[in-house]
Amino acid sequence: MLTSKLEVLVDFGATADQKLVDKTLNELKSHDGVVEAVFKDGAIMVETNLPSTNILDMVTKTSGKRAVLQGFGETQSAVAMISSQSCCQSRVMGVIRFQQSTEGPLVADGSIDGLSSGLHGLHVHDTGDLSQGCNSIGGHYNPLGAPHGAPSDEVSSRHAGDLGNIVADETGRATFRIVDNVLKVMDIIGRSVAVTDKKDDLGRGSSPTSKIDGDSGKPVACGIIARSAGIFQNPKRICACDGVVVWDEKDRPLAGRGRRVEKKSCCQKDKENSGEFQRCCKV
Structure with a gap:
């Protein structure tokens, strides 16, 4: 079971109520997929194989306090804030975090709102150029010049950026945690990630574009992948420029x-x- 470590900052106040902290920790530990949950340096450290959005929901509902993911992973981490970039009538927004241990697979952990219900393709693209919104991010990241395929395909039979499909529920939210053995965090920083309006056929379809992009249609949201903090690497609690916590x-x-x-x-x-x-x- 591949797990990730999350640093969840909770607005417990200047002096945390130990009973409330213990209640929150015990609730987390009661769920399958949570290996450990401890209170450290004013934050809750959770080791889990669940999507970070699920963990944040548990913490918020149990504690009744505001919570935010402050750090993700222990080593190489990156994040992309994605949005529709004014490309569409709908408003799609979300966050995707990437983390990788020294020699382990990559974990893509995210939550996206505003999608139509059903399957949507998720891909890392060549460039981080948003000058024309999602129209200028290039094709799928494909350093080996391979055809489009599925995440489970051999390296020579898929784009490195092919992450398959995510599923949006009836409210338009997609929450996911993808484990990939091909992508490397340090290779995708500065590139972009995009979600498409249709499902990805994983290169198995009869459409002329199946081997190009899985016939998944145009991106409905995208964002640049930037380096981010791992657990306990970001001490920020308040933005000095404008006072927003x-x-x-x-x-x-x-x-x-x-x-x-x-x-x-x-x-x-x-x-x-x-x-x-x-x-x-x-x-």
Whole structure:
């Protein structure tokens, strides 16, 4: 069983309630697929083979507190924030994290919202060029010049970037954890990852594009793959530039409109909350 280690930062406050911490840890440990869960340096470290989104949901529901994935993996890690890049009428957004041990397979762990229900192809593409949105990311990452195939195919019978299909439920969310023996994290940093509007036929179809892209259609969302922090490698709790704490940051854009709380500066008293400071100032 290939596991990953996750660092889950939870908004327990300045002094964590030990009973609440223990309750959260015990709930995690009660689930199959969770090997270990410990509270360390103000965060919960979880070793698991479950998707990180499932772990975050468990922590949030059990503790009643805000939680965010602060670190993923112990060694080589990367992340892609994907979106529809204004390419489509629908709004698709998500996060995909990549992690790899020194000599082990790659793990692609993600959650994407806004998809139509059903199967969608997932592929790593050649470039990280988003100048024309998802139209400028090139073809599938394919250093050996192989035909398109399935993740289970031999290296000579698939693109290195072929990650198969993910499944979106009736709400449009796809949560997944893919283990791949071909891709290497250090080879894909700076490239892009995309999800397509149709399912990937894995190179088994009769369409002329089956051996090119699995007849999976155009990307509906994409993003650049960037290096990211492993567990306990990122001490950030608050963004000094705008006062947004890490728990709130995950629900806001990286910059621009909507990033900060409108009409209130950090540490300004909130009249609607009996003169107390906004929570953005509490770390």
